[in-house]
Amino acid sequence: MTKAKQSPSMQITKATYKQLASRFQPKRNVLLNSWRAFWVGGTICLFGQILQNFYINVFDFTEKTASNPTVATLIFLSVLLTGLGVYDNIGQYAGAGSAVPVTGFANSIASAAIEHRSEGFVLGVGGNMFKLAGSVIVFGVVAAFVAGIVKSLFGLA
Amino acid sequence: MRTDLAVPRRKLGKQTWKFSDHTRLVASAVVVGPKEGEGPLRPYYDKVYPDMYAGQSSWEKAEQHLMEEAIAIALEKGKLGKHQIDLILGGDLLNQNITTSFTAELLGIPLLGMYGACSTSMLTLANAAALVDAGYADYVVAACSSHNASAERQYRYPTEYGGQKPPSAQWTVTGAGAAVVGRGDSGLLISCATLGKVIDMGITDPYDMGSAMAPAAVSTLAAHFTDTGRRPQDYDLIVTGDLAAVGYPIAKELMRKEGFELDHVYNDCGLMVYSPEQNVFAGASGCASSAAVTYGYIVSQLLSGHWKKVLVCATGALLSPVSYQQGHSIPCVAHAVSLEAP
Numbered sequence: 001m002t003k004a005k006q007s008p009s010m011q012i013t014k015a016t017y018k019q020l021a022s023r024f025q026p027k028r029n030v031l032l033n034s035w036r037a038f039w040v041g042g043t044i045c046l047f048g049q050i051l052q053n054f055y056i057n058v059f060d061f062t063e064k065t066a067s068n069p070t071v072a073t074l075i076f077l078s079v080l081l082t083g084l085g086v087y088d089n090i091g092q093y094a095g096a097g098s099a100v101p102v103t104g105f106a107n108s109i110a111s112a113a114i115e116h117r118s119e120g121f122v123l124g125v126g127g128n129m130f131k132l133a134g135s136v137i138v139f140g141v142v143a144a145f146v147a148g149i150v151k152s153l154f155g156l157a
Numbered sequence: 158m159r160t161d162l163a164v165p166r167r168k169l170g171k172q173t174w175k176f177s178d179h180t181r182l183v184a185s186a187v188v189v190g191p192k193e194g195e196g197p198l199r200p201y202y203d204k205v206y207p208d209m210y211a212g213q214s215s216w217e218k219a220e221q222h223l224m225e226e227a228i229a230i231a232l233e234k235g236k237l238g239k240h241q242i243d244l245i246l247g248g249d250l251l252n253q254n255i256t257t258s259f260t261a262e263l264l265g266i267p268l269l270g271m272y273g274a275c276s277t278s279m280l281t282l283a284n285a286a287a288l289v290d291a292g293y294a295d296y297v298v299a300a301c302s303s304h305n306a307s308a309e310r311q312y313r314y315p316t317e318y319g320g321q322k323p324p325s326a327q328w329t330v331t332g333a334g335a336a337v338v339g340r341g342d343s344g345l346l347i348s349c350a351t352l353g354k355v356i357d358m359g360i361t362d363p364y365d366m367g368s369a370m371a372p373a374a375v376s377t378l379a380a381h382f383t384d385t386g387r388r389p390q391d392y393d394l395i396v397t398g399d400l401a402a403v404g405y406p407i408a409k410e411l412m413r414k415e416g417f418e419l420d421h422v423y424n425d426c427g428l429m430v431y432s433p434e435q436n437v438f439a440g441a442s443g444c445a446s447s448a449a450v451t452y453g454y455i456v457s458q459l460l461s462g463h464w465k466k467v468l469v470c471a472t473g474a475l476l477s478p479v480s481y482q483q484g485h486s487i488p489c490v491a492h493a494v495s496l497e498a499p
Contacts, residue, residue, distance in 0.1 A: 011414075012358075012372075012411070012414070014358050014359035015359075017358040017359065017372065018358075018359060018360070020407065020410070020411075021358075021360065021365075021368040021371070021407055024368070024403055024406050024407050024410075025325060025365075025368075025403065026323075026324040026325055026402070026403065026439070028323065028324065082317050082319075083317075085317060087317065087319045088316070088317050088318060088319045088320075089319075090319060091318070091319020091320055091321060092319070092321055092322065094321075095321040096321075098319055099319060099320065099321070104319060107317070107318065107319045108318060108319075110317070111314070111315040111316070111317035111318040111319070112315045112318070114315065114317055115310055115315035115316060115317070116315075118214070118215040118216075118217075131315075132314065132315075132318065
């Protein structure tokens with residue numbers, strides 16, 4: 001027979017609880033996750049390279065100008081896959097592999113736009129589209145600004 | 158304290174309410190979405206919608222529709238009309254409890270909106286039983302709902318966002334459960350309820366609710382056994398609401414430390430709603446996790462006489478997106494209700 005203590009008052013401290021709880025955390029397979037991120041991310045980039053070569057060889061773009069239609073095509077495909085409800089599944093499988101390339105950036109914008117469509121075009125779609133991508137843009141611009149200052153100060157231009 | 162003002166004692170210990178034998182769960186109903194319908198408890202649901210929109214134009218309207226349906230079916234099963242219901246106690250996970258309020262507006266019955274995150278199922282049931290037992294109402298509906306997509310939007314990221322979730326994450330159940338509580342001699346006995354304290358053991362990861370909620374469940378369960386003098390072995394089944402694969406073994410371990418062996422009688426609703434092949438990370442969560450299992454499966458097993466006594470301890474994580482972004486740890490609560498075969 002089990003016997004109740006007088007006060008069931010959680011004698012355990014926060015620190016010891018964190019230790020206890022961490023023992024029950026499911027193991028994350030870092031190696032497998034890295035491999036998945038590597039092959040999916042790599043495949044996306046390989047596909048981008050194929051696109052770029054295609055634009056250079058078929059449409060007379062230069063190596064520099066071909067990047068615009070290449071990125072546009074990748075963004076279009078990513079938004080399409082987001083709309084079809086596929087990209088989030090790829091993201092769960094590949095992690096950073098599908099989040100880091102431009103397709104992940106497009107997904108973050110498209111998914112927010114779709115999600116907030118029910119709140120209207122202005123306050124919903126317009127107001128929330130950059131909810132996730134906004135900080136990427138903000139800190140991207142800040143980083144570029146700092147890099148630009150460093151470059152001109154040290155006369156690297 | 159004036160002793161001449163004494164009322165009949167209905168309190169056991171510090172946290173437990175004892176109800177009379179005439180406080181009954183008259184009828185209950187569960188309505189769920191497609192993924193839940195593919196789960197092992199399919200035969201116990203009253204209605205399964207094949208799509209997440211349930212024929213509505215938004216996730217929020219879909220969730221409201223699920224709650225309306227659950228209440229309508231529960232009333233039908235109890236052979237009761239809307240006019241016989243005095244009060245609705247309800248709650249959900251959306252800002253300002255809109256699912257519940259909008260549903261109550263359509264029904265035209267007085268509402269007490271309640272928020273206990275995923276513990277709302279037993280929070281509302283306990284209060285419904287208390288109000289009926291005290292004579293403030295003849296019939297009370299206790300209802301709650303959650304919707305995977307509306308909860309994702311409320312607490313996390315857009316549904317189609319391709320971020321990776323860790324294995325300790327949980328899958329919010331799309332569904333609604335409703336129970337009608339009344340005075341009488343038919344239906345399941347609601348024998349007692351133990352209301353929980355808010356417990357925060359310093360867990361900050363919103364993708365690890367099981368670890369955050371386990372101590373709250375243990376606090377309430379231990380209080381229940383101490384207050385009532387019952388032992389875990391007195392029950393055919395003890396379930397927690399949505400601790401899932403991470404929180405379940407922690408709760409078991411903590412209960413052992415408190416001096417209670419739960420071994421054979423203990424399960425978790427978060428592990429019962431889906432089968433492991435359904436890719437739901439650690440398991441189910443949401444108000445509808447405990448509601449779907451309790452108002453469907455458990456009620457039917459008690460009615461058929463398969464079980465005599467079941468304790469449902471619904472667990473809720475009381476965080477908000479603002480609180481965890483500001484670095485606050487996750488306070489949790491659990492409420493337990495004991496259901497018995499007639």
